Amino acid sequence: QLSSTFYGSTCSNVSSIVRNIVQQAQSSDARIVASLTRLHFHDCFVNGCDGSVLLDDSSSIQSEKNAVPNNNSARGFDVIDNIKTAVENACPGVVSCADILALAAEASVNLGGGPSWTVLLGRRDGTTASLSGANNLPSPRDSLSNLQKKFSDLGLDDTDLVALSGAHTFGRAKCSFFSDRLNNFNGNGSPDPSLNSTYLATLQQSCPQGGNGDTLNNLDPSSPDTFDKNYYTNLQSNQGLLQSDQELFSTSGASTVSIVNSFASSQTTFFQSFASSMINMGNISPLTGTSGEIRSNCRKVNGS
Numbered sequence: 601q602l603s604s605t606f607y608g609s610t611c612s613n614v615s616s617i618v619r620n621i622v623q624q625a626q627s628s629d630a631r632i633v634a635s636l637t638r639l640h641f642h643d644c645f646v647n648g649c650d651g652s653v654l655l656d657d658s659s660s661i662q663s664e665k666n667a668v669p670n671n672n673s674a675r676g677f678d679v680i681d682n683i684k685t686a687v688e689n690a691c692p693g694v695v696s697c698a699d700i701l702a703l704a705a706e707a708s709v710n711l712g713g714g715p716s717w718t719v720l721l722g723r724r725d726g727t728t729a730s731l732s733g734a735n736n737l738p739s740p741r742d743s744l745s746n747l748q749k750k751f752s753d754l755g756l757d758d759t760d761l762v763a764l765s766g767a768h769t770f771g772r773a774k775c776s777f778f779s780d781r782l783n784n785f786n787g788n789g790s791p792d793p794s795l796n797s798t799y800l801a802t803l804q805q806s807c808p809q810g811g812n813g814d815t816l817n818n819l820d821p822s823s824p825d826t827f828d829k830n831y832y833t834n835l836q837s838n839q840g841l842l843q844s845d846q847e848l849f850s851t852s853g854a855s856t857v858s859i860v861n862s863f864a865s866s867q868t869t870f871f872q873s874f875a876s877s878m879i880n881m882g883n884i885s886p887l888t889g890t891s892g893e894i895r896s897n898c899r900k901v902n903g904s
């Protein structure tokens with residue numbers, strides 16, 4: 601029941617306001633478009649797309665920002681605040697933080713060189729957060745079947761899983777999220793056999809044993825800030841950074857392998873699938889009508 605024209609009479613230029621601020625942020629931080637894209641994912645996968653990821657700790661809220669997948673990792677909250685301020689100035693009390701996340705993700709992908717799509721709008725903001733839900737986000741160490749289950753529980757199929765994982769065509773990851781692959785994979789004393797040996801050596805240099813787990817690495821070494829299909833060609837040459845990435849291609853007999861191959865061979869196919877999977881993800885249990893609220897500050901429930 602979301603709609604592309606939801607703010608047509610109440611905030612008709614909301615998309616361009618969002619896009620302008622994302623573009624400004626990108627001019628001083630190429631990575632920010634990746635970070636903003638990820639925020640929409642981390643929002644939608646926990647309690648649906650309700651802006652829960654944006655809430656700070658308070659007496660009534662256990663912030664999702666402290667969950668393992670987000671802590672010291674999720675970023676872009678300051679840019680969302682800037683967008684919210686600009687949107688409130690133009691159209692006070694009208695646009696939800698959850699919709700701002702959806703619009704910022706679309707602008708980010710497109711400004712990174714990826715597809716554009718019509719964002720469906722009309723989500724309202726929730727008044728709760730789920731720390732446990734955020735701790736249950738897909739993990740880079742999940743097996744492929746666990747990833748498939750976490751997606752299918754939300755109505756997303758294998759094509760959605762493979763297409764949305766393609767967001768790892770830009771952005772960074774800390775050593776701590778994949779360093780178990782480099783030396784002692786599954787405790788067996790050797791590296792993950794599905795890692796290209798040259799790439800392995802590069803990653804071992806960046807992430808030495810006993811080194812700083814916060815060191816950043818490009819998720820897509822071939823085009824780190826560009827939204828393109830290289831993520832999939834990387835998987836074909838065993839250069840997926842996260843275990844959860846490489847499994848999509850290296851799990852023998854898996855239904856995801858042919859989807860990786862089709863996206864690797866056609867950027868047009870990937871872009872079309874990515875756009876429609878982002879719409880699918882953005883449709884995960886939104887609050888609509890009179891449910892929830894329009895937060896005035898994305899970090900706080902109204903009146904608290």
Ligand code: HEM
Binds near residue numbers: 631641738741
């Ligand atoms: C399939 C399950 C997924 C897993 C296990 C996963 C895991 C991760 C991890 C571990 C990182 C690195 C975080 C850090 O080091 O701080 C990351 C980064 C990122 N993820 Fe995912 N992710 C998944 C799906 C997605 C989806 C569906 C999207 C968006 C549609 C997405 C977008 C991103 C982006 C853009 C980054 C880089 C963020 C930045 O540079 O700030 N991921 N992901």
Ligand SMILES: [Ca+2]
Binds near residue numbers: 769770825827828831
């Ligand atoms: Ca790329």
